[in-house]
Amino acid sequence: MNMKVNKLHIALWFSVILAGCSSGENTSSESAKHISLNVKTEEVIQFKGSHTVGYSGVVVPKKNTPLSFSVPGTVSKIAVEEGQQVNKGQLLAQLNPSTMENTYQMAFQKLQQAQDAYNRLMPMHENGTLSEIKWVEVETGLSQAKSATAIAKKGLDDTKLYAFTAGVIGKKSIQEGENVFPNITVFELFDISKVYVKIPVPEDEISSFKKGDQAIITVGAISKTITGIVREIGVSADIFSHSYPVRLEVDNSDLAIKPGMVCTVNFATQNKATGVLISNKAMQQDLQGTQFVYVIENNTAQKRAVKTIALIDQKILVSGNLKEGDKIIVAGQDKLRQGSQVNIIK
Structure with missing residues (x-):
């Protein structure tokens, strides 16, 4: 009997405590509302009225050409640095030519031997004392020697890398003493006489853009304001930002605007x-x-x-x-x- 009474008392005490806590929480909540x-x-x-629509853009080269050696070798000379203006035909870098030089000399000596044999046996062929089969071998040997020499000469010439057009060295990826392999980019040649300003345009605004639209572009780094013309409108949106790339062409004849510069682009709205x-x-x-x-x-x-x-x-x-x-x-x-x-x- 006493145990039952004690359990009843404990239950009553818990009810009182919970009621007090609940009342306190309600009071605190009500107080918070009145703060x-x-x-x-x-x-x-x-x-x-009318207004301008602004975007943030970044300058990119209009043309970016990767340059590479067509033969393997060890870099013996680098003639340019990043950011340097170069002319068409200017030497950019050179590989150690020793191996290619030896290959060319061997091919050239075989060419001389083949040419000598041809010159000596031609009179015999003309007077009929040389068999036709032997003469064909002589002609074939000379032709093969010429081809091998031409290939060796090209390999020797290809140890030097030249600028195929005027531009700016945008990136250099080699050091002297480094081994390089064919068709691996060692320089990036930028054409920045005209540059593009690339801006991301939200998907709900891209339909208002047309090629030929003009915008006022401000390059903060050099405090320069110029006019840009829309040349390219992307057709594939970025999967994360849902924006489309738009490129505006800007004249840069003084080469003052550099790739990577950040700028603001403002379009005047018609409506x-x-x-x-x-x-x-x-x-x-x-x-x-x-x-x-x-x-x-x-x-x-x-x-x-x-x-x-x-x-x-x-x-x-x-x-x-x-x-x-x-x-x-x-x-x-x-x-x-x-x-x-x-x-x-x-």
């Missing part, structure tokens, strides 16, 4: 856009990728979904359930949630 979080705000501005301008500090994004901002309503933070249209003068042009004069939160969003009470500070 005002400090935030900063800006007012939404109505916009209607007028309507929306509201907000600070980029206000823009938020949830785990699903949906863009939103917090708007002040009755001293509480309310989520409003928005969609970016364009960037205009350090502001973001968006569409959504916003109107001019709405106060959006631009600082202090980290701890906010839907319906949080807020206190506006300056």
